[in-house]
Amino acid sequence: MKKFLIFCVSFLLAKECSCLLDTLGSLGIGKNGTSPLEKFNPKDLAGATKDAVIGIGKQIPDSIPSPETIFSFGKNMLAGLPVEVAFDVINQACSATLSQKQVKPKYLPELASMNFQLRTCRGNFFIPMNSPVSLLTHPAFDTSKDTAILVTGWFSNVNSTMENDALETVWEAYKCRGDINFVAMDTGAYVDSLYTWSAFNTDEIGRLIAEGLVEMLKAYPKEKIHLIGHSLGAHIVGAIGRYYSDLTSELLPRITGLDPASPCFNEGENLNMLARGDAVFVDVIHSNSGVLGKKDPVGDVDFYPNGVAPLPPGCLTITCAHARAWEFFAETVYPGNGNAFLATKCNSITAYNSNKCPGKRIPMGIDCPNNAKGNFFLRTNRSRPFGLHSLKESEIVCSRCEHTTTA
Template structure:
């Protein structure tokens, strides 16, 4: 056990000492643009929804003791509005009686929040939910897939991403069909594995296209650049915003959205002691950005290489990160932005 703890500590130290990036198409890994070699290992450090690290054998899948997960019935949708900002109303998929009895208003903007691995419960996404309700009069649905995410088996949780996304897509289609919810009024935000769930949602809506997706430091382990069908991608919504805070360690390094933001080069966030904090800090950034008085101004760079070399050369109009609404309609796919932040709330340094 002591040896195991030492190995974990060494891996954490290695991950946090240098910003590591990996190109999944070529397999090249580099620190500050210098290519490095690494031995292939079955065991990896993987973050849960709070950024806590777990050692996971990514090649060993044992589902014999894994509880069954039925996404359509096990996912809990909790509705919050300005009429019930803290007391959730449960509205399950295709339950018209619950929907009619709730405070849901199809004339308002609608927001969805999705947690990551080992997340779930009534308090999931509370800070972002509250920020949305303070900023605009809207419907907020928190998506609790804890029955599938709360497992020590990361691979099992990762393999449920598409099933979770399919149910959320059905939910949005149902709101559109039964109450006239406009797809132009829907935004879906997810953290870590939840970011990929958001992408899976956008891929699977049948009656329209989700307006925006906010990918909050999408999980890196077991996701690859070359497999866009099974991860968040810029085609999943009219606008996909991607915020990367722990690139190449716990988060997915490469740009995947239209606007891709790399606060503090996407690693080693100020005020954080390591990857655990940096991976979670993205939620704080997004929460505070929803208050439009907190402007996270960002410089548009020439491309991802500017981030890895830590030399962002201005190449186009600057813009804010996050906010409400997130979409600006001016960023082509895979556009890259750089910004700095503070170490404490509300973090924003203002316009650039």
């Protein structure tokens, strides 16, 4: 294949050079004449052509797509892109409806019906969100540790029994890590109804939670808080950050968005979405770009595993692709796995695959540096472990359970 491509390129270049020389000759260029280009030397062109052919020959191995790349492209052309087009139509229809203020949620959020769910290796404990200080005084909450707060997406709340649900998967990783308080937001039925109602509720839920955090963070350093949201949950944590800033004139330290929901959320329209500026540092992982998840960059740093495509390797459905974001993040939480996904700042996955992005690699996920800026690309495996640099399951050592309370 390489020799064939070099031959084709050489033939085409030689033909173009021959035609150019004939043309130059007919104009008297390169001969003893009065042309301003009389210093032109055809041998120089021949030498440059030779150098170009050699350079192209060296570049061709990087330019030939691998069988996996060809399969991924074909899969996205046949399955992913038609779905992307369909969801773009849905998104436009949703935007038009919202702009006319025709959508009103059936259930308006009430703080009294929402809870913090503190998870420990000894059990799960519900603390009313309208009594946030009770979370800090709970015997299972360790005020010396940092706190990760997770908000999941549509039809995926704390009562979900779905296998491999986002909450369960992320919690298992934090439980193994053992050095962080893990809190899930129980948003009740407010993101469990008709999608447009749920989307409409994200801003109000964020406002209510932010009010609770203001009280909680009077007795707990805000620098210890890390907000994480998947899908609709990503927009909820964005709203939390914005309202917290409005209420305190301060920013929370970090928000991580896991494939922020795309339908109905567009910049400059009625529904506010997660955006850079909602926290000191906003990092985003995209896994179902242009369908269920946002395609455009929205954070300080945006990661595009396997490129800006609807379906990553190993997925044939959009729900599988949408879930990859939290699966990727959870994998990085396990002890020793912070560098499981190393990404490079780049313009596209094609440039990344061709080794045309020589910048420093940074970790995607929990250990992402908070000074990272721009769009980063990387490759992943088709199945667990997804990270190219992940530890094997047998190599991961989980911490011992330190909680003794049975409250």
